[in-house]
Amino acid sequence: MTMVGATTKSGWASRMTPAVLGWVRRAPLSTALMATIIVGHVASGAFLARLPGPVARNWGFQPADLSDGRWWNIFSTLFLSSSTAAMVLGIAVVAVVVGISEFTVGTLRTAALFCAIQVAAVVLYTVIIGLGSTLGIDSLEGVDQATLLGPFAASAGTLMAASQGISLLWRRRVRVSILSTALMLSVYVGHAQHLFILVAALIGLAAGKVFFKAAGRGGTRRSTSHEIRTILALVVAVFAVGPLAAALAHVAVGPLAMLRTWITNQEPTLSQWQGSCHVANAACQGMVKDLGLFGSGGHLLALMPMLLLLVCAEGLRRGSRLALWVAVYFHLVIGLVSAVYFQVFAGVGLSLRRGHRSLSINESVWELLPVVLMPLLIAVFLIIFRRHFRVETDPVLRRRALIYLPLLLLAVVTLYAVAWLAEGNLEDGVGLPALVAAIPRIVLPYPFPFSYAANIYPHGFFSQLLFSFGGLVLWLASTVSILALFLSRRLHSGGVDDIVAAKALVRRGGDSLSWMTLWAKNQYWFNSAGTVAVAYQAHRGVALTVGGPIGEPEDYESAVDQFLDFCAEESLTPCFYSVNEAPAAMLEQRGFRGIVVAAETLLDVRSMDFKGKDWQNVRTALNKAAKLEITAQWCHYGELTTGQRTQIHEISEDWVSGQALPELGFTLGGLEELKDESVQLALAIDATGRIHAVTSWLPVFSRGEVVSWTLDFMRRNSGSFNGVMEYLIAQAVQHFALTVDYISLSGSPLAGSPRSGSPRSGAAHVGSALAMPAGPGDAVASTAAPSPAVPSPAGTVADGQENTLARMLELLARTLEPVYGFSSLANFKQRFKPRHRSLYLMYQDPLSLPAIGWAVGEAYLPNVSVRSLTKLLRRQ
Numbered sequence: 078m079t080m081v082g083a084t085t086k087s088g089w090a091s092r093m094t095p096a097v098l099g100w101v102r103r104a105p106l107s108t109a110l111m112a113t114i115i116v117g118h119v120a121s122g123a124f125l126a127r128l129p130g131p132v133a134r135n136w137g138f139q140p141a142d143l144s145d146g147r148w149w150n151i152f153s154t155l156f157l158s159s160s161t162a163a164m165v166l167g168i169a170v171v172a173v174v175v176g177i178s179e180f181t182v183g184t185l186r187t188a189a190l191f192c193a194i195q196v197a198a199v200v201l202y203t204v205i206i207g208l209g210s211t212l213g214i215d216s217l218e219g220v221d222q223a224t225l226l227g228p229f230a231a232s233a234g235t236l237m238a239a240s241q242g243i244s245l246l247w248r249r250r251v252r253v254s255i256l257s258t259a260l261m262l263s264v265y266v267g268h269a270q271h272l273f274i275l276v277a278a279l280i281g282l283a284a285g286k287v288f289f290k291a292a293g294r295g296g297t298r299r300s301t302s303h304e305i306r307t308i309l310a311l312v313v314a315v316f317a318v319g320p321l322a323a324a325l326a327h328v329a330v331g332p333l334a335m336l337r338t339w340i341t342n343q344e345p346t347l348s349q350w351q352g353s354c355h356v357a358n359a360a361c362q363g364m365v366k367d368l369g370l371f372g373s374g375g376h377l378l379a380l381m382p383m384l385l386l387l388v389c390a391e392g393l394r395r396g397s398r399l400a401l402w403v404a405v406y407f408h409l410v411i412g413l414v415s416a417v418y419f420q421v422f423a424g425v426g427l428s429l430r431r432g433h434r435s436l437s438i439n440e441s442v443w444e445l446l447p448v449v450l451m452p453l454l455i456a457v458f459l460i461i462f463r464r465h466f467r468v469e470t471d472p473v474l475r476r477r478a479l480i481y482l483p484l485l486l487l488a489v490v491t492l493y494a495v496a497w498l499a500e501g502n503l504e505d506g507v508g509l510p511a512l513v514a515a516i517p518r519i520v521l522p523y524p525f526p527f528s529y530a531a532n533i534y535p536h537g538f539f540s541q542l543l544f545s546f547g548g549l550v551l552w553l554a555s556t557v558s559i560l561a562l563f564l565s566r567r568l569h570s571g572g573v574d575d576i577v578a579a580k581a582l583v584r585r586g587g588d589s590l591s592w593m594t595l596w597a598k599n600q601y602w603f604n605s606a607g608t609v610a611v612a613y614q615a616h617r618g619v620a621l622t623v624g625g626p627i628g629e630p631e632d633y634e635s636a637v638d639q640f641l642d643f644c645a646e647e648s649l650t651p652c653f654y655s656v657n658e659a660p661a662a663m664l665e666q667r668g669f670r671g672i673v674v675a676a677e678t679l680l681d682v683r684s685m686d687f688k689g690k691d692w693q694n695v696r697t698a699l700n701k702a703a704k705l706e707i708t709a710q711w712c713h714y715g716e717l718t719t720g721q722r723t724q725i726h727e728i729s730e731d732w733v734s735g736q737a738l739p740e741l742g743f744t745l746g747g748l749e750e751l752k753d754e755s756v757q758l759a760l761a762i763d764a765t766g767r768i769h770a771v772t773s774w775l776p777v778f779s780r781g782e783v784v785s786w787t788l789d790f791m792r793r794n795s796g797s798f799n800g801v802m803e804y805l806i807a808q809a810v811q812h813f814a815l816t817v818d819y820i821s822l823s824g825s826p827l828a829g830s831p832r833s834g835s836p837r838s839g840a841a842h843v844g845s846a847l848a849m850p851a852g853p854g855d856a857v858a859s860t861a862a863p864s865p866a867v868p869s870p871a872g873t874v875a876d877g878q879e880n881t882l883a884r885m886l887e888l889l890a891r892t893l894e895p896v897y898g899f900s901s902l903a904n905f906k907q908r909f910k911p912r913h914r915s916l917y918l919m920y921q922d923p924l925s926l927p928a929i930g931w932a933v934g935e936a937y938l939p940n941v942s943v944r945s946l947t948k949l950l951r952r953q
Contacts, residue, residue, distance in 0.1 A: 237281030267331025392563030500537025
């Protein structure tokens, strides 16, 4: 055991050592700062205790140091920490924040930024404190005596400046994270260090814009609505979390710190209450006794407004119109309730606390005014920018919520009333009014006075349980329901006019999947000129396109930009699914990355003659069909006889009934898609009129002319001869060779399939398509387009997020494999010696890959129950 343990540790060390040395080589500044912080902390004598006062005064920075000539404190304070915990936090911040800056702009530039931002922040912070003292701003009172310690402000400002050199999406995230955290701490907690960090972050933001060129493709034009939604969501989230941060702080002195008084419902401690209950007041004494068991319910209930505001913030970020109006209503209520609450305090002659000081309401109107006005101002700004919130929630979920939430409220109230009566509370002195008065105390997160609760506090286990936790359960269930509403969206199927316009554009140009854009459940977006359209389905906030754009090819570039604008306005994540090289290259220029999801199988029909040993299987199928007097009949669905339609339906139903799951959707056609008058059917039919197999072919247009055909529907009679599918495809080769140069058998797995060209730079291989069983005796499903991915053994994943998507698609494909028997598709199509063309899934944001994976699954399996899918997943 010892030897094994030693070997394991040695192996771990051998793996970690190169990684650590590599990090040190790439981030020498971060390493040096971390080492200096550790040495400074040990030398200051604060390793086992707090930082000694003389050391903090002589080497830490205070605003008076500039006027006193102690300029070195600007830099020495960077390496001091108030405690060992603060030192560890400082090291972590330097390692992550300064390390990222070094990787982005280099060591020398990072060092220059770190020093320059520290100096500039110190100067500006000193000026702000001086102005505050001159103007008599109470919230800045005493801040000039605070000592600023640690590398936090300089690190935050450095990363804000260096973020100019990272990609647009991550630049936004870094800046929003730093600014929101600094702003929240400044206005709610209000410590000097928090204000200093905010000042440094703003300086770093300005420095980055002045001294560095923005990385990536310029143009934030497309993110205007997105940015407004993000900023407003951030404001709402900060307003929600801030009171809790103020409540947890040692001494909160920020201008909005007093909001914690009612939002977090801070009641006095148990020991403080024990002396305030009269001995004769049994209810009060019982409540004190039970606080240890049930007292947390009131505190948790008081946090529910914060939780609901965070849910609203997420809805605002997603562009939900309902979230907008819920947030507006909630902020108006908070503003009005705050005003009433503080007026009550003033009316009874009580005082509020700000830090260590007691404030009289009449003497501190200017300090209380921001507390009341802030939520009202947020509501006003939300109303002003309401046009940026256009996402409508699912009307079905909305109707259910309107029924479910009142019923839930009624259930809680009814249960409490039944328990209250059953446990004999009616015989108490107050009687029935206590039951009525208890309802607001149970369901409303308002800081009712302790005396109010004591007078209506019930006796009996279930009554007390519901009194303490009934409202909490009600709010939690309501919040979950509201979150589900905000995450949903109304599905808009293409209207008649949209479909007519899309049909006209499909004939102007598109890829091999373009005819599938006309299928049901697709939504359409059109460019401003009406010359290009994009068909997509919305799942999980992802706009999953059906192939690439359709319409006039020369307008594709501008149309893609407009479509991305549209997605930003609608809070949709754009994902172009199964696009070929041309759209992929166009999107790559706009910051997209690609994953190879399929290799489209193409046949050059005019050069195929089925001669030679390699074509033996195909010739055998042709000869066998001739011997059985089977011929290929080409027609449209409308030309079929009633008997032929019945046979096709029977073949399809026979195949579907043998599967554990229903037919797949999205880019895989079924019987309904056969009925299109532009779709050609090929029937293998014998002399008796019996149909042995059927295939469908979708047209591919360019400039109004058919230039290719794509295989879609493939199903065979269970009693048909082996090789019937080879026969129909060979007939298609001969049939289409008269009019087009090539046809597409659609996608097939990349594993073992030769590919023309190489994958996109940085793209991961996740070779996928609907693998179609076509061997002897197998039923055959639709094969028109790529389906859930089947990863290629030779494939690699570019990064962790892509690997997550690959695993999700792999699980989906592996789940469907035993149901649909996809594994023989590649071998089947290889019999026709095809050439291949890669199809890509193009995405913009790596963090959206899990949602994209779910969206692909929902698109292909829209009607699968959770029970059926769970059963299949258990087999994997």
